[in-house]
Amino acid sequence: MKEYTPEYLSLIKDIIAQRDDEAARRELQELHPADIAELYEDLDEKEAEYLYNLLDDEQAADVLIELDEDDRKEILSEMPAEDIAKQIDHLDTDDAADILQELDEEDRDEILAHIDDVEQAGDIIDLLKYDEDTAGGLMGTEMIVVNENWSMPECVKQMRVQAEDMDEIYNVYVVDNDNKLKGVFPLKKMITHPSVSKIKHVMQCDPVSVKTDTKIEEIALDFEKYNLVAMPVVDSIGRLVGRITVDDVMDQVREAQERDYQLASGLSTDVETDDTVFQQTRARLPWLLIGILGGIGSAWILGHFEAGLAVNPTIALFIPLIAGMGGNVGVQSSAIIVQGLANGSLDVKSSAKQLFKELGVGLINASIISLLVFVYNMITIGAGDVTTIAVSVSLFSVVIFASVFGALVPLTLERIKIDPALATGPFITITNDIIGILIYSLITSYLMNLLGVV
Amino acid sequence: MKEYTPEYLSLIKDIIAQRDDEAARRELQELHPADIAELYEDLDEKEAEYLYNLLDDEQAADVLIELDEDDRKEILSEMPAEDIAKQIDHLDTDDAADILQELDEEDRDEILAHIDDVEQAGDIIDLLKYDEDTAGGLMGTEMIVVNENWSMPECVKQMRVQAEDMDEIYNVYVVDNDNKLKGVFPLKKMITHPSVSKIKHVMQCDPVSVKTDTKIEEIALDFEKYNLVAMPVVDSIGRLVGRITVDDVMDQVREAQERDYQLASGLSTDVETDDTVFQQTRARLPWLLIGILGGIGSAWILGHFEAGLAVNPTIALFIPLIAGMGGNVGVQSSAIIVQGLANGSLDVKSSAKQLFKELGVGLINASIISLLVFVYNMITIGAGDVTTIAVSVSLFSVVIFASVFGALVPLTLERIKIDPALATGPFITITNDIIGILIYSLITSYLMNLLGVV
Numbered sequence: 001m002k003e004y005t006p007e008y009l010s011l012i013k014d015i016i017a018q019r020d021d022e023a024a025r026r027e028l029q030e031l032h033p034a035d036i037a038e039l040y041e042d043l044d045e046k047e048a049e050y051l052y053n054l055l056d057d058e059q060a061a062d063v064l065i066e067l068d069e070d071d072r073k074e075i076l077s078e079m080p081a082e083d084i085a086k087q088i089d090h091l092d093t094d095d096a097a098d099i100l101q102e103l104d105e106e107d108r109d110e111i112l113a114h115i116d117d118v119e120q121a122g123d124i125i126d127l128l129k130y131d132e133d134t135a136g137g138l139m140g141t142e143m144i145v146v147n148e149n150w151s152m153p154e155c156v157k158q159m160r161v162q163a164e165d166m167d168e169i170y171n172v173y174v175v176d177n178d179n180k181l182k183g184v185f186p187l188k189k190m191i192t193h194p195s196v197s198k199i200k201h202v203m204q205c206d207p208v209s210v211k212t213d214t215k216i217e218e219i220a221l222d223f224e225k226y227n228l229v230a231m232p233v234v235d236s237i238g239r240l241v242g243r244i245t246v247d248d249v250m251d252q253v254r255e256a257q258e259r260d261y262q263l264a265s266g267l268s269t270d271v272e273t274d275d276t277v278f279q280q281t282r283a284r285l286p287w288l289l290i291g292i293l294g295g296i297g298s299a300w301i302l303g304h305f306e307a308g309l310a311v312n313p314t315i316a317l318f319i320p321l322i323a324g325m326g327g328n329v330g331v332q333s334s335a336i337i338v339q340g341l342a343n344g345s346l347d348v349k350s351s352a353k354q355l356f357k358e359l360g361v362g363l364i365n366a367s368i369i370s371l372l373v374f375v376y377n378m379i380t381i382g383a384g385d386v387t388t389i390a391v392s393v394s395l396f397s398v399v400i401f402a403s404v405f406g407a408l409v410p411l412t413l414e415r416i417k418i419d420p421a422l423a424t425g426p427f428i429t430i431t432n433d434i435i436g437i438l439i440y441s442l443i444t445s446y447l448m449n450l451l452g453v454v
Numbered sequence: 455m456k457e458y459t460p461e462y463l464s465l466i467k468d469i470i471a472q473r474d475d476e477a478a479r480r481e482l483q484e485l486h487p488a489d490i491a492e493l494y495e496d497l498d499e500k501e502a503e504y505l506y507n508l509l510d511d512e513q514a515a516d517v518l519i520e521l522d523e524d525d526r527k528e529i530l531s532e533m534p535a536e537d538i539a540k541q542i543d544h545l546d547t548d549d550a551a552d553i554l555q556e557l558d559e560e561d562r563d564e565i566l567a568h569i570d571d572v573e574q575a576g577d578i579i580d581l582l583k584y585d586e587d588t589a590g591g592l593m594g595t596e597m598i599v600v601n602e603n604w605s606m607p608e609c610v611k612q613m614r615v616q617a618e619d620m621d622e623i624y625n626v627y628v629v630d631n632d633n634k635l636k637g638v639f640p641l642k643k644m645i646t647h648p649s650v651s652k653i654k655h656v657m658q659c660d661p662v663s664v665k666t667d668t669k670i671e672e673i674a675l676d677f678e679k680y681n682l683v684a685m686p687v688v689d690s691i692g693r694l695v696g697r698i699t700v701d702d703v704m705d706q707v708r709e710a711q712e713r714d715y716q717l718a719s720g721l722s723t724d725v726e727t728d729d730t731v732f733q734q735t736r737a738r739l740p741w742l743l744i745g746i747l748g749g750i751g752s753a754w755i756l757g758h759f760e761a762g763l764a765v766n767p768t769i770a771l772f773i774p775l776i777a778g779m780g781g782n783v784g785v786q787s788s789a790i791i792v793q794g795l796a797n798g799s800l801d802v803k804s805s806a807k808q809l810f811k812e813l814g815v816g817l818i819n820a821s822i823i824s825l826l827v828f829v830y831n832m833i834t835i836g837a838g839d840v841t842t843i844a845v846s847v848s849l850f851s852v853v854i855f856a857s858v859f860g861a862l863v864p865l866t867l868e869r870i871k872i873d874p875a876l877a878t879g880p881f882i883t884i885t886n887d888i889i890g891i892l893i894y895s896l897i898t899s900y901l902m903n904l905l906g907v908v
């Protein structure tokens with residue numbers, strides 16, 4: 001990571017203040033586009049705009065794609081469509097489509113109309129049609145494609161022409177006369193097999209590929225499993241339509257995991273540390289409101305038991321223990337399931353086996369926990385006291401229930417095709433809180449009646 | 455992802471049962487090593503072993519690296535050191551070092567002594583010296599290195615020799631006469647700039663590189679920021695010693711995020727859905743035991759207030775609401791901080807600003823929540839009742855406290871170089887539970903005294 005020292009930042013700010021175009025250009029020339037994008041975060045809007053206008057179209061486009069969505073929107077909102085089109089023309093089609101996706105339709109069409117390279121504009125329009133979270137939405141169309149029947153020298157000549165405009169090339173894709181994907185030809189073979197009669201004799205057949213409608217999560221697992229840096233995308237009849245690169249997949253993996261983490265932590269929308277107080281409140285309040293309902297639900301249940309609490313107020317002391325334990329156990333078991341489903345190690349088909357395992361884990365934990373608390377209460381309250389018995393019996397039931405319930409909910413959501421990550425965190429905690437309180441109230445009432453304490 | 459149909463699995467199991475070596479070899483030939491590793495999970499130990507023994511050394515090595523750590527240990531434990539050495543000889547040095555890292559020192563030395571290629575063995579021994587979570591521990595030594603003063607044809611000749619044994623090549627690294635890293639030469643340029651006098655005129659100067667002791671998290675952020683597929687590693691004086699590839703980094707990103715997610719969910723060690731009941735219990739029990747301490751702590755605090763509870767048992771009904779709300783709010787604010795620190799968007803230097811923001815978010819949430827609950831209690835209990843007032847005042851204090859405390863703990867841990875993810879989940883929940891109960895007890899006692907309810 002580039003760390004900007006305060007000295008460097010004040011140097012840059014000075015250059016900007018003096019409107020020293022030449023010095024500014026010199027500094028910008030030294031920086032990678034991603035570093036320029038990062039530098040913007042330490043500058044105010046006016047300063048960033050000044051630097052941005054000094055960049056040539058290609059550099060500006062590279063910086064644009066590296067910026068935060070919010071910052072990018074701000075910069076684009078002040079640029080004429082013609083200038084945006086010029087910059088976008090320098091980007092790979094997948095990056096261009098990602099940027100255009102963020103704009104409203106009117107602006108998008110205006111920019112597309114200004115792109116000089118009609119073929120590039122056409123490709124972008126095609127890409128915009130795909131779902132954002134499928135291979136089609138993730139792919140770009142820049143790639144080197146050769147025909148399986150070409151000879152090696154013919155390929156090299158073609159590759160030279162096609163490679164001219166491309167930033168990075170890792171693979172050459174081989175197709176037949178119908179444009180159907182036949183193989184992949186790692187660039188490395190250019191070195192080790194310099195002159196073989198036909199490309200089909202050196203290519204790797206049956207390459208790992210995905211269809212345009214394959215979901216992002218599945219693509220990411222394939223990249224990780226097969227250690228890929230790029231993957232071809234084919235249409236429903238196997239014709240090569242694009243390629244996905246590992247950098248886009250990595251971004252997706254991080255985003256998906258951040259989303260799961262946020263859901264588990266009770267954040268309802270994507271939130272960053274540099275979001276405003278109001279943006280953060282909007283992401284956090286929904287779950288807290290559900291938490292209020294849960295707390296009021298618990299109060300309502302306990303309300304039916306108020307007479308018992310008046311007779312034996314010691315019962316109330318253990319409410320946090322029972323509710324908390326239900327929440328903690330439930331979060332653990334739901335997290336294991338959600339993660340297993342996300343990294344592909346768990347198949348929803350083996351639900352029954354998994355629930356049975358949860359029951360086993362729950363039984364062991366429940367036994368240990370209720371025994372430990374029993375010993376504590378035996379010493380402090382007495383072994384025969386109704387509270388001692390009620391707390392341990394309730395803990396035992398709550399821990400087993402929470403273990404199984406925490407696993408059951410995400411497995412069920414996955415089965416009915418709802419994101420199982422929604423089931424984690426606050427949802428499980430709050431549900432288990434209420435059910436824990438219910439179990440505790442019922443068991444205590446029953447025991448108090450039985451022992452004639454009321 | 456490869457999905458094994460029940461039909462395919464029973465076909466394979468039949469072939470194994472009949473010990474039909476030829477048919478088994480034919481099936482294995484069709485599969486990618488990662489798919490073979492996955493197939494093993496659906497077979498029993500004996501079946502997997504039979505298939506494994508049919509593989510040639512190179513294929514076996516590729517499968518080995520794709521297996522789960524547990525499965526790999528099982529297979530290796532039954533193989534003589536000589537055979538393991540033969541397989542490891544086919545792996546890249548970084549993969550070989552990863553496998554050897556998992557064995558005890560005695561086995562490791564025995565295997566290394568059996569590796570025929572002494573240079574390879576020496577490289578592996580060097581790699582084993584580095585910390586696992588640094589660039590040195592992640593890098594391999596397989597790479598194509600050329601001298602900046604060579605001419606293009608000379609380079610191509612050298613590259614051909616060096617590339618022979620390598621699986622994948624993305625970049626050619628350029629060094630000076632002292633082996634100091636000078637530049638990177640993307641393979642693509644081989645196509646577009648086929649004949650330039652000297653390599654130093656086409657190479658990219660000042661490539662992004664890391665030192666051997668750079669931490670994995672930082673490396674991952676660099677790969678994502680600069681969209682890299684490989685990165686050179688240099689020693690303290692800038693000499694090229696290895697390279698890191700994107701597939702290893704992706705694995706690391708997933709592992710690091712899974713670890714954070716597990717910590718946030720109260721799992722103390724890495725746990726998978728296919729772990730045994732006892733492994734899962736071991737990962738889950740520690741936090742539950744701390745949860746017991748927390749619950750008993752809450753009971754102890756409430757115990758000092760038992761007289762008040764006996765006079766006004768309605769107070770007890772809102773214990774779950776207060777404790778739960780403290781937990782939920784705390785988890786939210788700690789999660790935002792932990793994630794910001796993990797993805798590099800938050801700098802520990804801006805702690806004060808972040809805490810101030812949390813205070814703002816806390817104030818808004820606290821006002822809304824305590825007002826809503828006040829309205830509910832006003833209707834159900836009455837506006838002047840001590841419970842109504844005590845619950846809303848406590849909620850207000852607890853939400854603000856939990857917001858700030860949830861952010862303060864991970865920021866402090868980061869500052870003293872302890873993993874901030876440790877602060878999430880159960881730790882924050884349990885602490886906020888107890889402190890919530892304490893605040894509620896104190897405020898209620900004070901109000902009951904003030905209003906003369908006792």
